[in-house]
Amino acid sequence: xxxxxxxxxxxxxxxxxxxxxxxxxxxxxxxxxxxxxxxxxxxxxxxxxxxxxxxxxxxxxxxxxxxxxxxxxxxxxxxxxxxxxxxxxxxxxxxxxxxxxxxxxxxxxxxxxxxxxxxxxxxxxxxxxxxxxxxxxxxxxxxxxxxxxxxxxxxxxxxxxxxxxxxxxxxxxxxxxxxxxxxxxxxxxxxxxxxxxxxxxxxxxxxxxxxxxxxxxxxxxxxxxxxxxxxxxxxxxxxxxxxxxxxxxxxxxxxxxxxxxxxxxxxxxxxxxxxxxxxxxxxxxxxxxxxxxxxxxxxxxxx
Amino acid sequence: xxxxxxxxxxxxxxxxxxxxxxxxxxxxxxxxxxxxxxxxxxxxxxxxxxxxxxxxxxxxxxxxxxxxxxxxxxxxxxxxxxxxxxxxxxxxxxxxxxxxxxxxxxxxxxxxxxxxxxxxxxxxxxxxxxxxxxxxxxxxxxxxxxxxxxxxxxxxxxxxxxxxxxxxxxxxxxxxxxxxxxxxxxxxxxxxxxxxxxxxxxxxxxxxxxxxxxxxxxxxxxxxxxxxxxxxxxxxxxxxxxxxxxxxxxxxxxxxxxxxxxxxxxxxxxxxxxxxxxxxxxxxxxxxxxxxxxxxxxxxxxxxxxxxxxxxxxxxxxxxxxxxxxxxxxxxxxxxxxxxxxxxxxxxxxxxxxxxxxxxxxxxxxxxxxxxxxxxxxxxxxxxxxxxxxxxxxxxxxxxxxxxxxxxxxxxxxxxxxxxxxxxxxxxxxxxxxxxxxxxxxxxxxxxxxxxxxxxxxxxxxxxxx
Numbered sequence: 223x224x225x226x227x228x229x230x231x232x233x234x235x236x237x238x239x240x241x242x243x244x245x246x247x248x249x250x251x252x253x254x255x256x257x258x259x260x261x262x263x264x265x266x267x268x269x270x271x272x273x274x275x276x277x278x279x280x281x282x283x284x285x286x287x288x289x290x291x292x293x294x295x296x297x298x299x300x301x302x303x304x305x306x307x308x309x310x311x312x313x314x315x316x317x318x319x320x321x322x323x324x325x326x327x328x329x330x331x332x333x334x335x336x337x338x339x340x341x342x343x344x345x346x347x348x349x350x351x352x353x354x355x356x357x358x359x360x361x362x363x364x365x366x367x368x369x370x371x372x373x374x375x376x377x378x379x380x381x382x383x384x385x386x387x388x389x390x391x392x393x394x395x396x397x398x399x400x401x402x403x404x405x406x407x408x409x410x411x412x413x414x415x416x417x418x419x420x421x422x423x424x425x426x427x428x429x430x431x432x433x434x435x436x437x438x439x440x441x442x443x444x445x446x447x448x449x450x451x452x453x454x455x456x457x458x459x460x461x462x463x464x465x466x467x468x469x470x471x472x473x474x475x476x477x478x479x480x481x482x483x484x485x486x487x488x489x490x491x492x493x494x495x496x497x498x499x500x501x502x503x504x505x506x507x508x509x510x511x512x513x514x515x516x517x518x519x520x521x522x523x524x525x
Numbered sequence: 526x527x528x529x530x531x532x533x534x535x536x537x538x539x540x541x542x543x544x545x546x547x548x549x550x551x552x553x554x555x556x557x558x559x560x561x562x563x564x565x566x567x568x569x570x571x572x573x574x575x576x577x578x579x580x581x582x583x584x585x586x587x588x589x590x591x592x593x594x595x596x597x598x599x600x601x602x603x604x605x606x607x608x609x610x611x612x613x614x615x616x617x618x619x620x621x622x623x624x625x626x627x628x629x630x631x632x633x634x635x636x637x638x639x640x641x642x643x644x645x646x647x648x649x650x651x652x653x654x655x656x657x658x659x660x661x662x663x664x665x666x667x668x669x670x671x672x673x674x675x676x677x678x679x680x681x682x683x684x685x686x687x688x689x690x691x692x693x694x695x696x697x698x699x700x701x702x703x704x705x706x707x708x709x710x711x712x713x714x715x716x717x718x719x720x721x722x723x724x725x726x727x728x729x730x731x732x733x734x735x736x737x738x739x740x741x742x743x744x745x746x747x748x749x750x751x752x753x754x755x756x757x758x759x760x761x762x763x764x765x766x767x768x769x770x771x772x773x774x775x776x777x778x779x780x781x782x783x784x785x786x787x788x789x790x791x792x793x794x795x796x797x798x799x800x801x802x803x804x805x806x807x808x809x810x811x812x813x814x815x816x817x818x819x820x821x822x823x824x825x826x827x828x829x830x831x832x833x834x835x836x837x838x839x840x841x842x843x844x845x846x847x848x849x850x851x852x853x854x855x856x857x858x859x860x861x862x863x864x865x866x867x868x869x870x871x872x873x874x875x876x877x878x879x880x881x882x883x884x885x886x887x888x889x890x891x892x893x894x895x896x897x898x899x900x901x902x903x904x905x906x907x908x909x910x911x912x913x914x915x916x917x918x919x920x921x922x923x924x925x926x927x928x929x930x931x932x933x934x935x936x937x938x939x940x941x942x943x944x945x946x947x948x949x950x951x952x953x954x955x956x957x958x959x960x961x962x963x964x965x966x967x968x969x970x971x972x973x974x975x976x977x978x979x980x981x982x983x984x985x986x987x988x989x990x991x
Binding site: 339340342356357374384385447450451494 | 842864899936
């Protein structure tokens with residue numbers, strides 16, 4: 223009886239150790255690397271929710287306002303606002319949510335620079351090349367993202383997958399933004415492994431009609447278009463900056479038990495003056511604004 | 526010369542001798558003459574390895590042994606004479622067994638070319654004035670005082686008494702003219718022509734032709750190692766590597782690898798080369814492999830690290846350039862690009878995609894500066910797509926846009942932003958009509974960037990915010 227107990231104890235220890243080894247991100251020595259990239263939208267998710275999510279979210283993937291490095295994030299859309307399931311937006315003319323990508327790439331670059339290294343952003347696939355004016359930033363930024371962006375256009379699907387994998391493994395790359403159309407389960411697993419080996423933020427865009435495809439990605443996000451009050455509203459002083467708006471919804475987050483309403487969809491808006499995607503002011507007000515996260519919320523309250 | 530103008534003559538005298546306007550006055554600059562003479566001596570090196578300027582007006586060329594190359598002494602000298610004439614000089618030439626003799630004969634002998642045969646030096650100079658012996662003025666005067674005018678008369682004087690009466694110079698000059706005393710000249714050193722640095726080239730030849738991929742791979746890695754070693758010795762890295770595989774009975778295979786930044790890392794170079802080598806058609810077998818680093822760049826020595834202390838910016842950049850090289854060698858250099866802003870307000874021309882490999886690392890280069898904070902879509906269509914629009918009033922805001930088979934009801938419309946063509950562009954195809962841009966939102970939240978061409982009143986969609 224005693225022997226069995228100790229055996230069981232030993233097995234338990236072994237399992238613990240295996241789990242620890244599996245969870246340890248490969249090739250990540252620095253503390254800062256395991257951290258995620260702040261999205262700046264944490265305000266909409268709220269700090270109370272984050273606490274209730276616990277450390278599993280924090281360590282693994284999309285803690286509110288934080289996008290983890292070293293895993294694959296899949297982005298679907300943008301699809302039209304009323305009904306995402308119809309998948310109307312995803313015909314041959316699909317194009318990825320480039321504004322959001324530009325914003326996240328800039329955040330990732332800033333994050334890397336605060337960590338003491340000059341990162342690079344690699345854009346893979348012609349479809350994913352944002353118009354460089356968006357990368358050059360608004361009044362506030364100095365064009366660092368444009369300067370440190372590399373665009374590549376692989377001629378075939380195999381080459382694209384290979385290029386994404388290679389870029390993910392490169393230690394000089396801080397963010398990889400890739401066209402992930404037609405990547406199957408095996409391919410996405412390859413990408414996930416490559417992402418784990420590196421420390422890049424990996425954003426893979428996929429058309430909405432591939433939402434039912436299997437994938438090894440850690441998170442899946444859906445971007446829906448949302449009507450914006452527009453410039454007129456801004457002038458009348460109602461709300462918002464009057465830029466394009468989207469609803470970003472977390473469809474899946476690996477390793478996290480779905481909690482009803484834990485990560486509710488967040489409305490974001492493109493602010494061209496800042497060159498960033500922010501949570502619009504009216505949404506902040508509606509959410510109560512009682513949060514410490516996100517400088518945007520803070521500035522709004524002081525204003 | 527024919528009119529009797531001589532060196533040392535006064536200008537007025539020369540003007541009197543020559544017809545009106547026949548005198549051209551130029552300042553005498555000994556330095557320029559000397560430089561010109563040296564250049565001539567340099568040029569004369571094509572006739573003989575030993576040529577020396579003899580200021581102020583002479584050129585000494587040692588042609589002994591060189592006649593073989595010109596099929597005879599006479600041909601050599603006549604060729605030299607013609608060439609000097611072509612250069613615009615009037616020259617008197619003499620060939621003699623000794624420099625001293627040739628000096629005197631050229632200046633005081635006959636016009637044109639004189640050739641003194643071997644052993645004829647005494648005879649050749651005996652009829653010349655004593656000045657032909659290259660004596661200083663005092664010695665000449667002393668000789669004249671005792672009635673010695675010709676070199677032959679000086680030669681006839683008893684040798685023993687000469688040093689005591691005229692100093693050692695005369696005897697030396699006499700001996701040099703006859704070839705009894707050695708004479709040294711200071712020849713021009715040939716200017717080394719600028720030669721490009723020999724590219725690093727390594728080569729292996731197989732014992733017999735082989736079609737085994739493993740053997741070739743091992744050899745290529747071996748060559749890469751050898752090349753890296755040589756590059757490290759020179760402190761440079763390869764920017765382009767050419768490989769030639771000689772095959773039996775067929776054309777050699779040539780491969781080229783282009784790098785964005787100099788590298789001598791065997792690992793990286795092999796990563797670029799390996800996949801190419803695998804696909805080579807080896808035919809009946811490869812006989813040898815030659816590898817040349819045809820373009821190299823400076824690469825400073827890097828301290829080897831025993832322990833990883835931390836990452837530096839340099840190593841991170843190196844990692845990126847390795848990635849870029851790998852992409853460019855698989856997809857083609859033009860498919861790996863960076864965006865460079867162009868100083869224009871025309872949206873489709875505001876950025877240029879430049880291949881990364883074509884980029885020259887310029888210090889202080891700062892793209893992104895001077896970019897106006899315009900609101901531009903995140904996706905600019907490659908070519909504007911024509912649309913049909915409906916507006917309630919002719920110049921009022923849009924109410925509907927038909928685009929890509931769907932009808933979009935417009936809820937917000939801002940604009941116009943007028944973009945005029947660049948009048949300084951030359952061709953009409955480079956200029957487009959004046960455009961009025963509108964930023965519109967349909968009821969589903971899709972934002973479009975549409976414009977109207979003022980000429981023709983046509984509407985297009987140019988971009989989308991996605």
